[in-house]
Amino acid sequence: MTNKIAALSLLTLGLLSACSNTAPTADVPSTPPPAATPVAQERFVQVAMVPLQAGDTPQSLAAAVGGAVLSWAEDGCSSGDEINCMAIMGLKSQADGQPLRAQSDRTMYIEPNKDVFGGGGKMTATMGGRISMWAGGRISMWAGGRISMWAGGQFTQLPENTKLWQKIRLEEAQHMAPKLGAGVTVAVIDTGLDLQHPAFSNSLSAPSTWYDFYDGDTMPQDEGTFGVGGYGHGSNVAGIVLQVAPGAKIMPLRVLGSDGSGDVIMVARAILWAADHGANVINLSLGSSENSKIVQDAIKKVTRSRVLVVSSAGNSNLNKITYPAADATAKDSGDYSLSVGSVDLNDVKSSFSNYSDKLKLVAPGENVYAPAPDGRMAAWSGTSMAAPMASGGLALALGQQLASGELIEEMTENAADIYKISANNPYKDKLGEKGRLDLVRFLDSASDD
Incomplete structure (x- = not known):
């Protein structure tokens, strides 16, 4: 930038x-x-x-x-x-x-x-083996072997996610966007990352762009006890972005502690830092039940510079989405802001996902496997996991040199219709403007403009 x-x-x-x-x-x-x-x-x-x-x-x-x-x-x-x-x-x-x-x-x-803001979602499954489980090809997606990501429709590096990626048509989308997000930086404002995890090797932005706003240093390391609180949340979110757009770079910015909570000023500072240090997309898998004018003003500033901001909708099964997702329809920043809720693999609203007529999009956010601290892999569920799928999709489009100005509209307008599913009848027009993320329809429409 x-x-x-x-x-x-x-x-x-x-x-x-x-x-x-x-x-x-x-x-x-x-x-x-x-x-x-x-x-x-x-x-x-x-x-x-x-x-x-x-x-x-x-x-x-x-x-x-x-x-x-x-x-x-x-x-x-x-x-x-x-x-x-x-x-x-x-x-x-x-x-x-x-x-x-x-x-x-x-x-x-x-x-x-x-402690106004919190990261949503919870760990739902783990896989052992630590570093060794990345042997035998799983790490190749992040280490340069991207051509072998798919084999016979199977997502080979993390086969546990195959059905998720089939749902949003990731394989075809990655063929449509062969640069795979190269040249695009996605800021993950979260609990930090396991910076030494092999999955993030060669996939992070320059260290001079990192910052830990929670501890006040330059090492945004995910900290805590495995399986407790928010520990591993940021690593999972970043890993989801890279599965969708493996050519992108992740800018790790820590604003949440090991319990998953953080301060208004930390979130606002991180948003502005991200834009000033070259982020094209900002992922906010966090939220608050109350609006923060300070955070919203920070978002206004970065969207003026055409940075895209993606926020999760919250996990309380309420007819009200959390902030800043609730402000994604604001007139002064809405063209560059996206709110994301969660559905299951049957396109039914996740039992935990908030919903609202202000919600722009949903994506599958249940049992999403990605890197976890200490070289592990773990699955998390939450709208926090749905948001980075959209962030990764935007990175795919930006990597193909598509202008950012209409990408949010293209993504929401070309979502898959899920309102015909009877289980979603109580949530009519509250699961996104059109429905669930469809990367192929999105890229096809965006490429035609």
């Missing part, structure tokens, strides 16, 4: 680098700290957006609010661009910000910050 996001407002005053205690290895260079004074890593209770006024300085606002200045964007003040005439403030307590709230001529927007 040649144009950086204006002001990168959520990154301007630091990427938490001051608090890093992790020494990068020789082959994983450290990201240079920003020019401005970095902000110490801290889990703020709330975060505030404060419109800037003439005479404001970071020091004066910090003194008035009682919190910490996390970003400072003033490039848009003269033009009336509110998004780029704003300070983002971290508030340590409910009492912070009271003096500024009393100013009648300034409106300060405050929202909860800590």
